[in-house]
Amino acid sequence: MKFGGTSMAGTERIRRVARIVKRQQDAGHEVAVVVSAMAGETDRLVNFCREANPLYDPAEYDVVVASGEQVTSGLLAIALQALGANARSWLGWQLPIRTVEAHAKARIDSIDADALIAEMQKGVIAVIPGFQGVSEAGRVTTLGRGGSDTSAVAVAAAVKADRCDIYTDVDGVYTTDPRIVAKARKLANVTYEEMLELASVGAKVLQTRSVGLAMKEGVRVQVLSSFIDDDAPAADTIPGTMIVSDEELEGMDMERQLITGIAHDKNEAKITLTRVPDKPGAVANIFGPLAEAAINVDMIIQNVGRDKGETDVTFTVPAADLARSMDLLEQAKESIGFNRIIPDTNVAKISVVGVGMKSHAGVASTMFKALADRGVNIQAISTSEIKVSVLIEEDYTELAVRVLHTAYGLDAVEA
């Protein structure tokens, strides 16, 4: 079980979480719980570091910020004991949760879960701080913001859990953002790949890394609401969204729709380079410096050639990397040989996601027709095995999501 910062914000809520956890044990389960820091606490600690030195040492930053989850781990163990449960905390260095040395953005290498499993089998509820680990050198590390989901999946894999229940402030994964489409439906099941596409393109429920890890380790992840009634039955019977493999999905959901969901992402920026020489190697000159700077280029369109062997090249980068991208391109202006850079942040990416897509070629044409019928202009396209994405003008985002949600038959039937 994993609980986020909102669920852990203050002792009243922590005692509520304890009741939810205890009920799982009472239902016959062996339970480990991964917790986030109290909402706002990590920001407070990060600000301290920045105030102490804007160019802070990430190794010491980790010492400071890891304390937030240490506090909530101890408090949840205390609150569980208050309910008569046998509970104790294991900090990252105590298990240990071994990570690579990369401070402030570490990856988990391995978790030694022997002691944990032995204690859980004796009926002890294990409470583990998310987000933190220990390096080979024996120093505190953290996984980067939002890393507690990844900690939970890693612990679930290490103890070979039947299920990893992630309690969030939504009650599952929806076909699209319910704030945009009132008729959005909660999905009973979604595959890892679909979840990755839905998460990375805007349906932020789980941290992307945690889904990738769950896929790799074969951990069944359930997303469910932490705002359930704390007198409700154990989570086995609460309908969240189960994230599973393709194979498991086939066995459990024969009636599944072709398309699983519609995602949107307003955090992209479009860059157009005009009058780039239309010759081999030109593209490498553009994208080489961006790749070196670890800037993720998504959609690319090379326009049909102009006169004089020149062409315009358009592509998207994360909006947060726009300024840095522009700088890098200006520096490479001579080697690339373009005329002008035209940035545009007034764009959104709309994605249609579904594992069924693999065997259905008509998905893309349905998308293009539905958008064209409502006058939405498509500026760029990218596809993957289970996704078709288009770039459109940002103002059309909500319209496009609604149109596509209806076009693929995802709208809930009115009661």
Next chain:
Amino acid sequence: MKFGGTSMAGTERIRRVARIVKRQQDAGHEVAVVVSAMAGETDRLVNFCREANPLYDPAEYDVVVASGEQVTSGLLAIALQALGANARSWLGWQLPIRTVEAHAKARIDSIDADALIAEMQKGVIAVIPGFQGVSEAGRVTTLGRGGSDTSAVAVAAAVKADRCDIYTDVDGVYTTDPRIVAKARKLANVTYEEMLELASVGAKVLQTRSVGLAMKEGVRVQVLSSFIDDDAPAADTIPGTMIVSDEELEGMDMERQLITGIAHDKNEAKITLTRVPDKPGAVANIFGPLAEAAINVDMIIQNVGRDKGETDVTFTVPAADLARSMDLLEQAKESIGFNRIIPDTNVAKISVVGVGMKSHAGVASTMFKALADRGVNIQAISTSEIKVSVLIEEDYTELAVRVLHTAYGLDAVEA
């Protein structure tokens, strides 16, 4: 160097502490720094524990409260790096600082300082959280409130430091409380024994345990103000109070006064049991139950026998233990055989302290005469090798301290 919670309260102050520390290194010293949590933080964390469960597990309490010093350690390392210093934090479990298993009130067993010394010799400033350690079982422990002074002395002993500078919110140890006696003088030197008596009877500058440890380990401790100008020279030249052994004192301060200081303590309570049988074993029946409950009985007076082989017995206990003491005595009423219990919290203990006393018998009589001259009635007396204490009515506390301060020639000469 050790800095308390007031000095560490917020990043602005932590950066100030960093400047003070850096100047020690610049003056040619190898430096380790022990820090407290930000002022108020430990209280906040303790309250969380209490809210989670009033009968909290001390092992989990330690996990929660130790985080306060973890945060300030990381932040001070960051702030030192901002000044161009080479600095890093070592948490209690990292050194490790090994303690006994007694959670929330652990004692330090040993500190493995090899890595620390090696790094300090390379010019690294070591930052170490006070108050925390790790048990044999590998769990976080804490030393009890105020334990950071003890951590500092223990680290100083482990690295064989020339000096342990404890920065406090006073600038040294005074002949008495300067809020009571305007002419109180700062002492240049004081012995461990004197400091123990001055601390335990009310002049709260250092935690008593830390002084005891310093005496045992022969650590030279300097008390000085953390509110010095942070452009001031290194601490070698700032006049604080140096706490040293008898032997070292003899070499450094030939002109020393007979009496070092006057302390007072309003946290005592007096209990009188009337009509106790005046026979062997009666006293054991009274103090046995109190000793078993670890209640510290200080002054004892057995009044001259009444008629019928009965006597009144008067003694003092810490005011905080008064109610518990009364309960225990009521339970033992039959075996003791007293008539009534008369409690009295309207008392204060005044102590005259000085190592010179060992060879001067007139000290006590000077004290009694000076108090009698001003009409202060003495209710009880206790003595040790370097101390004479009297119990008086609480309202006379300030008068008695002033009278004795003058009587022993401790008043500063007017400028």
